[in-house]
Amino acid sequence: MEPTAAPDRQGRRPRVVLGVAGGIAAYKAASLLRLLHEGGADVRVVPTASALRFVGAPTWSALSGHPVASDVWDDVHEVPHVRTGREADLVVVAPATADLLARAAAGLADDLLTSTLLTATCPVLLAPAMHTEMWLHPATRANVELLRGRGVHVLEPGVGRLTGADSGVGRLPEPEEVHAAALALLEGRAVAGAPPARPGGPEVRDLAGRRVVVSAGGTREPLDPVRYLGNRSSGRQGVALAARAAARGAEVVLVAAHLEVPAPTGVRVVDVGDARELRAAVLAERTGADAVVMAAAVADFRPAQVTTAKIKKDPATQDAPVVALVRNPDVLAELAADAPEGQVVVGFAAETGDEDGDVLAHGRAKLARKGCDLLVVNDVGGGAVFGRDESTVVLLGRDGSERTVGPAPKELVADAVWDAVGERLGRG
Structure with missing residues (x-):
């Protein structure tokens, strides 16, 4: 079942403005609109004139249940260029093209969408989509940093097939990812991969030019074709680490073991299953890396034998198999x-x-055994x-x-880890 946007205390549906800029990825915004609408949001679509050349107004109107306008001169008596943004609970722009990012950063208000962005007092989420060269251009990077410095949430684009035969970074995040980020903002939660600026200034890109490897999730050690030994790791902290490293400018490889949350956009993902697969992947990817962060929960033990057929209960006895x-291997x-x-x-x-000791005593002993530069200690007693x-x-x-860091969102914990990593890289 899709998660839903909760109504406010007055019982009304959350009001979301979905901006659509003029890029080929505009067709994916129709799926995002359906997710938002079916999740309980009241969605009004504000496309640019260019966007309407890709997907027409009848489509947006039929899916949203509202008339569609792109010009400030439409329905002037209702003052839409001011009211639309001011009355919204969230503004989402998907796709946000390089041109849209530039106009938003400059504070232009030359159509209904940019006017809405300029008058919005609610959270704003931008999902970029453009060719790789455009995304990596210093002008676009400066615009993104400027917007994040103003508190705008800018997702990192995905990596994959672009228009034509091109591939690379710049792909619109999948509608499900944008929808999840939108729900997080409506619920007042942090958005992995798209936080506002850190206190005191624009988004810090102190990891630019660095390559990092992050492991996340929990390994599963097979017992038979059906069963396995596993653990309770969801992968949330590792995903937050990968997302924040990407946001701070790093090239990120995420070695993922059975994540319960989506991998962030803008990173390369290597999927693994058990501890030995994770070890092989991390050792292969560590070459040339400035940092390796082992956030995955790697099983200490595995069954000595893995049967090719499902282990059956013996009807003649109540004995359980041993x-x-x-x-x-101790990967860390x-x-x-x-x-x-x-x-x-x-x-x-x-x-x-x-x-034999409290959590910190065990943590200090583990740090000494492992010999790593930094150990992040979690107290998981009682399922915390x-x-x-x-x-x-x-x-x-x-x-x-x-x-000590926290209690804090896992994105802020991730930033604290990267701050400590950056200090140690600086010493080198």
Whole structure:
């Protein structure tokens, strides 16, 4: 079932303005409109004149249930160039072309969509789509940073097939991803990959020119064709780390093990299943990386034998089968031991206290065993952290430093990790 946009305290449906700029990806906005509408939002579509050359007004009107206008001279008596943005709970623009980003950054108001952006007092979400050269051009990058500095949420574009035979970064994020980001903003949650500027200035791109590898999710160790040994990791923190690294300018490889949340746009994803597959992928991708962050929950053990047929219950006895386990490779320790000079290795520790020590005591011991540069310690007692949007962590440094972060959204935790990584890269 699709998630829905909750009504406000007065019981009315959230009012969303869907802006559509003039790019070939405009056809995908029809799917986004349907998702928003079926999720409970009252959606008004504001296309540019160019967008109407790709998808006509009847389509937008039929799907939204509202008349469509693109010019400030339409229905002048209702003052749409002021009212549309001022009355909205959220403004989403998909696709946001390079031209639209430039006009929004300059504060132009030469059509109904840019006038709406200029008068909106609600959250604004832009989903860029353009050719790679346009997205990477310094003018576009400056416009994106300027918009983020004003608190606008700008998603990172996807990587893949573009117009014609071209491929690369610049693809419109899938409608489901934009819809998820829109719901997050309507619910007051942070948006992975598209946060507003960090306090004190424009979006920091201190990882520009850096290459980082992030692992996320939880490995599954097969027992038979049906069953496996696994863990409760959702992959949320690793996805937030990948998204924030991309937003800060890094080239990001995400080694993903059974994520419960979508991978962020603008990163390269390598899917893996079990611990040995994850180890092989991370070791292959670490070459040339400035940092490797092991946020994935890697199983310590796997079944000694994997049967080719499903294990059956024996009707003649109540006995359960005995599963022998063997240890998996210690990927984090291997990475730390063989790290090339200057490469920063970060580990994660999901810990609980016991009679031998509290969470931090176990974390410090693990840091010493693993030999990594930084260990992010989570207290997971009582099911805390797993699947949640916020967490509290302690960053333990091999240099003896300790810093508590949170409770905070996982995007802010990710920023704190990258701040610490950046400090260590700077020392190199």
